[in-house]
Amino acid sequence: MEVVEGSCRFGLWFVRVAWGGNTIHRVRFATTGIDGDVPALIRQYCAGRPVDLSPFETVAIHDSTAYSRIYEIVREVPYGATATYGEIAAIARTSPRVVGQAMARNPTPLIIPCHRIVAANGIGGFSPDREIKVALLEMERKGSRKKLVSL
DNA sequence: AACGTACACTTAT
DNA sequence: ATAAGTGTACGTT
Numbered sequence: 001m002e003v004v005e006g007s008c009r010f011g012l013w014f015v016r017v018a019w020g021g022n023t024i025h026r027v028r029f030a031t032t033g034i035d036g037d038v039p040a041l042i043r044q045y046c047a048g049r050p051v052d053l054s055p056f057e058t059v060a061i062h063d064s065t066a067y068s069r070i071y072e073i074v075r076e077v078p079y080g081a082t083a084t085y086g087e088i089a090a091i092a093r094t095s096p097r098v099v100g101q102a103m104a105r106n107p108t109p110l111i112i113p114c115h116r117i118v119a120a121n122g123i124g125g126f127s128p129d130r131e132i133k134v135a136l137l138e139m140e141r142k143g144s145r146k147k148l149v150s151l
Numbered sequence: 152a153a154c155g156t157a158c159a160c161t162t163a164t
Numbered sequence: 165a166t167a168a169g170t171g172t173a174c175g176t177t
Contacts (some may be wrong), residue, residue, distance in 0.1 A: 066172070085160050095170035096160040104159050105173085117159085125159025133159090154177075164167075 006036025010046040023057040027108045050143035059109040067102040077116045082146025
């Protein structure tokens with residue numbers, strides 16, 4: 001399957017994604033956009049819809065790196081939820097620090113929802129900018145409240 | 152190929 | 165507040 005590249009807006013940022021068919025090859029945040037489309041579900045997600053991105057395939061998972069196992073676990077964290085580095089580490093039988101490393105090198109953020117992994121007492125890191133993580137979590141917090149009566 | 156250092160953390164002094 | 169433990173990657177010998 002041919003791999004194409006495109007971008008869409010997320011707040012002040014652009015999300016650039018390289019993808020082919022149902023497989024996401026790379027996702028990254030940038031301050032500038034590029035021409036080209038991204039999958040419709042990703043556009044909707046960026047627009048604030050509570051979309052489940054887990055149907056996509058990602059190169060992060062079957063690429064047989066040591067982090068692959070951690071990514072599979074992180075993928076299970078649903079929209080609007082969070083888990084701590086330590087919790088993921090306990091499931092993966094590794095150390096929290098290692099989970100941090102894995103998140104930092106995640107080739108496909110959003111598809112592997114590394115933004116939902118937070119520190120035990122704080123938000124934890126995010127590159128290129130922690131504000132993105134804050135915005136994503138805030139957006140999901142609102143989105144996942146859709147079933148409750150609005151206040 | 153070995154060695155040192157750097158981390159998106161946590162837990163225990 | 166500081167230190168030790170943790171697993172992988174990456175740059176230097």
